[in-house]
Amino acid sequence: MKTRPHQVLGGLLVAAVLATALTVGSASAQTSATAAPAAAPAATTTLPHWTYGGKEGPKHWGELGPADSACSHGSYQTPIDIRKATPAKLPKIRFNYVDDTVSEINNGHTIEAVAAEGDSITVGDEAFSLVQMHFHAPSEHTVNGKPYAAEFHLVHKTAEGKLAVIGVFIERGKKTNPAYDTFIAGSTLSNDATQSESIDWLSILPIDKTTYRYQGSLTTPPCSEGVSWFVMKNPVQLSAAQIKAITAAYSGNNRPLNPLNGRTVNLVRQK
Numbered sequence: 001m002k003t004r005p006h007q008v009l010g011g012l013l014v015a016a017v018l019a020t021a022l023t024v025g026s027a028s029a030q031t032s033a034t035a036a037p038a039a040a041p042a043a044t045t046t047l048p049h050w051t052y053g054g055k056e057g058p059k060h061w062g063e064l065g066p067a068d069s070a071c072s073h074g075s076y077q078t079p080i081d082i083r084k085a086t087p088a089k090l091p092k093i094r095f096n097y098v099d100d101t102v103s104e105i106n107n108g109h110t111i112e113a114v115a116a117e118g119d120s121i122t123v124g125d126e127a128f129s130l131v132q133m134h135f136h137a138p139s140e141h142t143v144n145g146k147p148y149a150a151e152f153h154l155v156h157k158t159a160e161g162k163l164a165v166i167g168v169f170i171e172r173g174k175k176t177n178p179a180y181d182t183f184i185a186g187s188t189l190s191n192d193a194t195q196s197e198s199i200d201w202l203s204i205l206p207i208d209k210t211t212y213r214y215q216g217s218l219t220t221p222p223c224s225e226g227v228s229w230f231v232m233k234n235p236v237q238l239s240a241a242q243i244k245a246i247t248a249a250y251s252g253n254n255r256p257l258n259p260l261n262g263r264t265v266n267l268v269r270q271k
């Protein structure tokens with residue numbers, strides 16, 4: 001997943017400001033040339049540069065700075081290989097997705113659709129607002145060692161900044177999936193370019209909403225832990241042309257697998 005510390009802390013930021021912060025943050029990360037405007041809190045110009053390979057790749061993320069040490073020294077990191085899932089009766093995810101206008105950006109690591117205010121999920125007595133959606137290709141999580149063509153992450157957070165991410169696996173199907181068309185239309189955006197799109201969030205998800213659940217982390221620096229993961233068991237199908245379109249924008253933007261370190265992965269059925 002892709003988020004930054006100021007997003008984690010900025011529980012009260014409106015989506016528009018968040019979008020600005022995201023754009024500015026990623027611009028700084030890439031070039032260090034863009035000064036953060038005063039309106040973007042904590043979007044400093046010193047965000048470290050990182051990549052998916054070489055000297056600034058995942059093995060070295062923990063050395064980027066003190067704030068990134070969880071990338072090397074964390075115990076409960078994401079992604080993982082999902083192998084043994086224990087069935088559990090846990091609260092279902094209630095979807096309150098009402099808004100479908102997004103601002104889509106190319107942030108230099110992925111294509112990201114920033115949600116407008118008003119979409120949320122509720123799990124038990126916790127409400128998480130939808131912040132943004134982005135993808136990794138191939139998938140970050142694997143199931144019994146098998147990766148999928150891609151994995152979308154819908155990032156949510158509570159007012160206190162606690163994060164919950166819904167993962168959606170993508171596999172190749174025969175038909176074009178219209179739910180993903182607007183997002184894919186934005187996948188040709190150049191770095192830091194933004195455009196407005198319309199997304200029906202519920203239609204992004206598989207019909208059967210059975211999830212693998214576990215406690216993990218961000219999959220990009222600073223790899224912060226305490227993230228609740230809800231990985232949809234059932235993949236969504238995109239056509240070969242749709243997968244080609246997103247992987248033309250980014251591929252190989254998946255963090256390597258991390259050890260489970262004794263964590264339990266639950267399987268929660270939800271039709």
Ligand SMILES: [Zn+2]
Pocket residue numbers: 001002134135136153219
């Ligand atoms: Zn992600």
